[in-house]
Amino acid sequence: MKQKPDCANCHVETAKRICRTEDGIHPKYCPTVAKKDLIERSIEEYRKKDVLHLAYNASLQEAQGYGNREKGYERVVPIKPRILEVAEFAHKMGFKKLGIAFCIGLRKEAKTVAKFFTDNSFEVVSVVCKVGRVPKETIGIKDDEKISIGNFESMCNPILQAMILNSESTDLNILLGLCVGHDTLFLKYAESPCTVLAVKDRVLGHNPLAAVYNIDSYYRYLKRLSY
Numbered sequence: 001m002k003q004k005p006d007c008a009n010c011h012v013e014t015a016k017r018i019c020r021t022e023d024g025i026h027p028k029y030c031p032t033v034a035k036k037d038l039i040e041r042s043i044e045e046y047r048k049k050d051v052l053h054l055a056y057n058a059s060l061q062e063a064q065g066y067g068n069r070e071k072g073y074e075r076v077v078p079i080k081p082r083i084l085e086v087a088e089f090a091h092k093m094g095f096k097k098l099g100i101a102f103c104i105g106l107r108k109e110a111k112t113v114a115k116f117f118t119d120n121s122f123e124v125v126s127v128v129c130k131v132g133r134v135p136k137e138t139i140g141i142k143d144d145e146k147i148s149i150g151n152f153e154s155m156c157n158p159i160l161q162a163m164i165l166n167s168e169s170t171d172l173n174i175l176l177g178l179c180v181g182h183d184t185l186f187l188k189y190a191e192s193p194c195t196v197l198a199v200k201d202r203v204l205g206h207n208p209l210a211a212v213y214n215i216d217s218y219y220r221y222l223k224r225l226s227y
């Protein structure tokens with residue numbers, strides 16, 4: 001039977017994995033060994049000039065996120081918050097015009113983020129999720145399926161957010177706190193490259209990993225969901 005990729009469950013010590021070292025070892029389901037054809041196809045993609053430009057700068061940005069590299073891998077120290085990395089990456093890429101697709105719940109943050117980028121010489125276009133004031137009924141939502149039952153509610157409109165940023169020919173779109181699923185639609189319709197500054201987690205201060213870090217304690221109920 002064909003083994004499906006399962007890197008998340010790889011039992012090989014990180015430094016000894018074949019995806020990290022030439023004579024490394026691997027489990028049966030290892031895609032580094034089983035997916036040679038796709039590895040080749042991915043390398044072909046990186047030969048495209050625009051893709052190579054993105055990949056090269058993304059990799060530069062990754063390494064430059066650490067200090068002390070000259071002292072060896074064991075001594076490296078992370079030194080840059082993500083918002084700085086986004087600015088540096090955009091600068092490296094030669095991007096001038098940034099689109100911010102944000103959630104109305106993060107409007108204060110959006111204002112600060114937009115200022116950060118304009119203060120740092122970028123042109124910024126921003127679009128809120130509720131743009132267009134399209135009623136939720138348009139997508140079949142019934143009154144008792146709204147947040148504010150009995151009242152008019154604008155739907156989040158990530159397709160319109162993407163279309164507006166597409167029409168502005170943004171160089172890079174930055175997602176800021178879009179809801180689960182709305183981010184999916186935005187990414188499906190956006191034409192420019194995208195990155196995520198923050199994802200929405202209404203309970204955990206937009207840090208979904210807090211539930212992951214605590215899944216064996218306070219969030220153990222997440223291991224037994226019943227649908």
Ligand code: SF4
Binds near residue numbers: 027
């Ligand atoms: S590529 Fe292979 S060795 Fe690397 S994490 Fe996945 S299964 Fe493990």
